[in-house]
Amino acid sequence: xxxxxxxxxxxxxxxxxxxxxxxKEAAQQxxxxxxxxxxxxxxxxxxxxxxxxxxxxxxxxxxxEVLMCADALYAGLGILRPHVPKQEGGLNAQVVIxxxxxxxxxxxxxxxxxxxxxxxxxVHDLGRDVPLEKFVEEQxxxxxxxxxxxxxxxxxxxxxxxxxxxxxxxxxxVAIMLGGAPVTKDVAxxxxxxxxxxxxxxxxxxxxxxxxxxxxxQGKK
Amino acid sequence: MAELTPxxxxxxxxxxxxxxxxxxxxxxxxxxxxxxxxLGYQFPKVHTNAEMMAKSAIASSRMFGFDSVVVPYDMTxxxxxxxxxxxxxxxxxxxxxxxxxxxxxxxxxxVQIPKNIMELGRMPLVVEALKICKKxxxxxxxxxxxxxxxxxxxxxLELDILLKGVFKxxxxxxxxxxxxxxxxxxxGQAYQAAGADFITLREMGTGTDLISPRTWKDxxxxxxxxxxxxxxxxxxxxxxxxxxxxxEMMADCGADAVSVDIKNCLNESREKIGNxxxxxxxxxxxxxxxKAETTVEEAVAGIKxxxxxxxxxxxxGCDLWPDIKEENMRAIVKTAREYGSKPSPAVGxx
Numbered sequence: 001x002x003x004x005x006x007x008x009x010x011x012x013x014x015x016x017x018x019x020x021x022x023x024k025e026a027a028q029q030x031x032x033x034x035x036x037x038x039x040x041x042x043x044x045x046x047x048x049x050x051x052x053x054x055x056x057x058x059x060x061x062x063x064x065e066v067l068m069c070a071d072a073l074y075a076g077l078g079i080l081r082p083h084v085p086k087q088e089g090g091l092n093a094q095v096v097i098x099x100x101x102x103x104x105x106x107x108x109x110x111x112x113x114x115x116x117x118x119x120x121x122x123v124h125d126l127g128r129d130v131p132l133e134k135f136v137e138e139q140x141x142x143x144x145x146x147x148x149x150x151x152x153x154x155x156x157x158x159x160x161x162x163x164x165x166x167x168x169x170x171x172x173x174v175a176i177m178l179g180g181a182p183v184t185k186d187v188a189x190x191x192x193x194x195x196x197x198x199x200x201x202x203x204x205x206x207x208x209x210x211x212x213x214x215x216x217x218q219g220k221k
Numbered sequence: 222m223a224e225l226t227p228x229x230x231x232x233x234x235x236x237x238x239x240x241x242x243x244x245x246x247x248x249x250x251x252x253x254x255x256x257x258x259x260l261g262y263q264f265p266k267v268h269t270n271a272e273m274m275a276k277s278a279i280a281s282s283r284m285f286g287f288d289s290v291v292v293p294y295d296m297t298x299x300x301x302x303x304x305x306x307x308x309x310x311x312x313x314x315x316x317x318x319x320x321x322x323x324x325x326x327x328x329x330x331x332v333q334i335p336k337n338i339m340e341l342g343r344m345p346l347v348v349e350a351l352k353i354c355k356k357x358x359x360x361x362x363x364x365x366x367x368x369x370x371x372x373x374x375x376x377x378l379e380l381d382i383l384l385k386g387v388f389k390x391x392x393x394x395x396x397x398x399x400x401x402x403x404x405x406x407x408x409g410q411a412y413q414a415a416g417a418d419f420i421t422l423r424e425m426g427t428g429t430d431l432i433s434p435r436t437w438k439d440x441x442x443x444x445x446x447x448x449x450x451x452x453x454x455x456x457x458x459x460x461x462x463x464x465x466x467x468x469e470m471m472a473d474c475g476a477d478a479v480s481v482d483i484k485n486c487l488n489e490s491r492e493k494i495g496n497x498x499x500x501x502x503x504x505x506x507x508x509x510x511x512k513a514e515t516t517v518e519e520a521v522a523g524i525k526x527x528x529x530x531x532x533x534x535x536x537x538g539c540d541l542w543p544d545i546k547e548e549n550m551r552a553i554v555k556t557a558r559e560y561g562s563k564p565s566p567a568v569g570x571x
Contacts, residue, residue, distance in 0.1 A: 062429070062433045101317065102320060105375075107381055
C-alpha cells in the first residue's frame with residue numbers, strides 16, 4: 001500500500017507532466033486506500049496545478065502544456081470529487097461563468113472554471129457567445145456569489161460594462177471577475193469589476209494563485 | 222517639395238525611401254462608427270454588401286485623414302466560405318463583429334479546403350469591395366489582410382484541438398496547418414490581383430502568451446515564410462500579445478515590415494531587429510481613441526510615446542475599435558504627423 005505522501009506526489013507530478021493515466025491511477029488508489037478525497041484534491045491535484053502556474057510564469061510552460069495539465073487534473077477530479085461530502089466540499093459557493101456575446105473563444109474561461117471546480121464551487125457555465133442579459137438572469141436565478149465573464153477581443157469587452165451595471169443595480173453584493181486578452185486592471189476598475197485576469201495565461205496564473213489561497217484557507221479549518 | 226499622396230507616402234515607406242511625414246495607417250480593420258452613421262448604414266450590414274463595405278472603409282479613412290483604406294473587417298470570411306454559418310448579431314444594440322458560433326469540423330481529419338474557395342461565401346464580395354476601393358479612392362493605399370494558418374484554424378476548428386495537438390498529434394497539426402497555408406496563399410494572391418497595394422498576414426494567436434518560441438520557430442515560422450514568399454511586396458506580418466521573445470524570428474520571415482500590439486516593448490524590439498527593418502505599431506485601440514475618460518492630451522501623449530518607441534509608422538496594435546471619440550482620433554492623427562516629422566529609424570524624411 002502506498003503512503004498518502006506517495007500518492008499525493010504521484011498526483012501532483014501527474015498533473016505537472018500531463019500524465020492523465022498516472023493521475024487516474026493514483027486517485028483511484030487513494031480512494032481504495034481510504035484517504036480523504038478533498039485532501040487529495042487540494043494537496044495533490046491543486047498543488048500540481050500551482051507548479052504548472054509557476055512554470056507558466058517562468059515561460060517554461062505555455063498554453064498547450066497548461067491545457068494538457070488541466071486535462072490530467074480533471075481526470076483525477078472526476079474520480080475524487082463525487083466522494084467529497086457536500087458540507088466538506090469547501091465553500092459551498094456558486095459562480096456563473098461564460099464568454100460574452102460576440103466572443104466564441106472559451107479557453108481562458110475554461111481554465112478559470114477549472115479553478116472553481118477544484119475549489120468545489122457549484123459552477124453554472126453558460127458557455128460562450130452569451131447574451132448580456134443571460135448573465136443577469138442566471139445570477140438572479142441561482143443567487144450566485146460570483147459572476148465571471150471573459151472576452152478575448154476589445155470588440156466584445158465593452159459589453160462587460162453593461163452586465164456589471166445590470167447586476168450591481170439589482171444586487172450590489174455580487175462579486176464580478178473579468179478576464180480575457182484585452183482586459184487590464186484599469187479596464188476592470190473602470191467597469192466596476194471586483195477582480196480581473198488579463199489573458200488566458202494570466203487567468204491560469206491568477207486562478208492558480210486563488211487555488212493556493214483556498215488551500216491555505218482549507219488548511220486553517 | 223509637394224506633399225505626397227497617402228498612397229505614395231505608404232508605398233515609399235515600404236521601400237524605405239524618405240517620406241514627407243510620419244505615415245498613419247493600418248493593414249487591419251479601421252472602419253469607424255462616425256463614417257458608418259454619416260452614410261446611414263448599420264454596423265451589421267457593412268460585412269455583407271461590397272459597396273457598403275468599400276464606402277464605409279473609404280469614408281472612415283477620409284474623415285480622419287488615414288493613409289490607407291482596408292477591407293475586409295471580420296475574420297470569418299474564409300470559414301464561412303468553407304461552409305460554416307456566421308452570426309451577424311443584427312438584433313444587438315452593441316457593435317459586434319461576425320463570428321462562427323459552431324464549427325462544422327470537429328476534428329483535424331475533416332479539414333478539406335475547397336479548391337474554388339474564392340468563389341464561395343463572401344470571398345467574391347471582398348474582392349469586389351477591394352475593386353471598388355481601388356476605383357473610388359485611388360489616393361489611398363489599399364490594404365487587405367488574412368489570418369495566418371494557426372489563427373485561421375481557430376475559425377475552422379476548436380482551437381484547443383490544435384493547441385493540445387502541438388504535442389500530442391504533431392504530424393496531424395502540421396498537415397492541417399499546411400492545408401490552411403495553401404488556402405491563405407491563394408486568398409492573398411486573389412486580393413493582390415484585385416488591387417490590394419499591400420497585404421497583412423495576421424497570425425494573431427501565436428504570441429508567447431499562448432505558444433512557446435520553440436513551437437513558433439518549429440511550426441509557425443516555416444509557414445509564415447512560405448506564405449510571404451508567395452505574395453508580392455509590400456507585405457506585413459502582424460502578431461498580437463507577447464512578441465518580444467519572437468520579434469527577431471518575425472523579422473526573418475520575408476515580410477517588408479513587422480507589426481506588434483500593445484504588449485510589445487517597442488524599444489526592445491528595435492534593439493533586436495536593428496534600424497533597417499520596418500517596425501509598425503502599436504497604439505492602444507481602446508485606451509487612446511475610445512475610452513470615455515481619456516482626454517485629448519492623454520491621447521496625444523500616448524502617440525508621442527508610441528513614436529518615441531521607434532516605430533516607422535503610427536499604426537494601431539489591432540483593429541481600430543469603431544466607436545471612437547472623434548476629437549481623440551483627430552488629435553492622434555495630427556500628433557503622428559507633427560511629432561513624427563523627424564526621420565524614423567528605417568525611413569528618412571524629404
